[in-house]
Amino acid sequence: MNSAHAKSLYEDSLVFSNIQKYIVLTCEEKEFLKSVLYEIEVPPKHMLLRQGQICRQLYFVSEGSIRAYNLDTDGKESTIMFGIEDWWITDMYAFTQQKSALLSLETLEDTRVVVLEFEVFDKALQHIPKLERFFRILFQNAYVREQLRALDSISLTTEERYRKFLDKYPQIVEKVTQKQIASYLGVTPEFLSSVKKK
Amino acid sequence: MNSAHAKSLYEDSLVFSNIQKYIVLTCEEKEFLKSVLYEIEVPPKHMLLRQGQICRQLYFVSEGSIRAYNLDTDGKESTIMFGIEDWWITDMYAFTQQKSALLSLETLEDTRVVVLEFEVFDKALQHIPKLERFFRILFQNAYVREQLRALDSISLTTEERYRKFLDKYPQIVEKVTQKQIASYLGVTPEFLSSVKKK
DNA sequence: CCAAAAAATTAAGATAGTTTAAGACCTTTC
């Protein structure tokens, strides 16, 4: 991480309106967050996290997009999620447990992310107990989303899941290759190509 | 729900030690929770929630086990999760949004559950802000678990997922039919049977 | 703007998973 590119945040940064969807921050609280958060700008194909490394940061996407994927021992990629503008993303398992990452995070284009360091995460939760509520709702929504996805993945056909994906993430479809969509759906690119033909 | 079976909780109830894994409750806070939570005892095959109903309750399993499943329009069952002793379970999507449930919840055996009503959930979070932290960690863990499961489901073979299931939930294996395990893995019981033969 | 690399498509043969159906084995239930 090239900290030369780190910038501090403005009052009107997207991350504050994201947080204030669920809680209201006082001026002091915003000042505190401005003092511990920072934003970086990274080029396309930049690796924010590499599988195997300790995951020390949680990211908020201010602009651009990110892909989170796992590479198995046979070299097969599985895309776990995409992070787009106004989303939080990291390898949450590795971040919360401070264990080595199962996922790699790679930008899909020029991207700006707000960085929340693990120690800051802890400190911020103590300093602003309201943030517990914010993250409670954030994780609650994330859990619900994953549970619905699990249902889709065991009950729908590939074609149905592909349609849902197009429907739900039209912004992402523009930015990613079909190979990456296939690896998100859990099928080969060749098979996805044949599904599309219909 | 037969409220004639509702009992109030004791100080040493499992649900308090579950909550106190992550936060410390004062005596007053415990008293408050004892006044709003209650426990019910239900027989095997009892439906705690039916698909289509508004989901008004979150359950903590004190003893026994529960299966959460979805029935699609073709009559195909998909088991989303099992809830065992010391777990929280409900259709979290329907509960948090107060929408009609995608899932049904059915006991697998004689079961005792602590009931947390939706209005109480809200009230308790306001009355005991520390609970925000508790549920933040609960949902964080649930999200991580689901994310790992999503990875398994797109990257592993049925055999591998079956082995992992046996490994991870040995207590559940005793209590459920193979048909239900198959519906959790997203395959037919016939196919699971042929996988087992090896 | 060209050359090289990566992505997408197509098709053929292989494997994974489903469907249907039948028989064996359990449990409820009356």
Place this chain on the structure above:
DNA sequence: GAAAGGTCTTAAACTATCTTAATTTTTTGG
């Protein structure tokens, strides 16, 4: 205690998906 219903297994035929490999199209980097 017999009948009925659910579960488990097996097998054959069928469908979905993968693997491999060749061809075309698109993207990337100098």
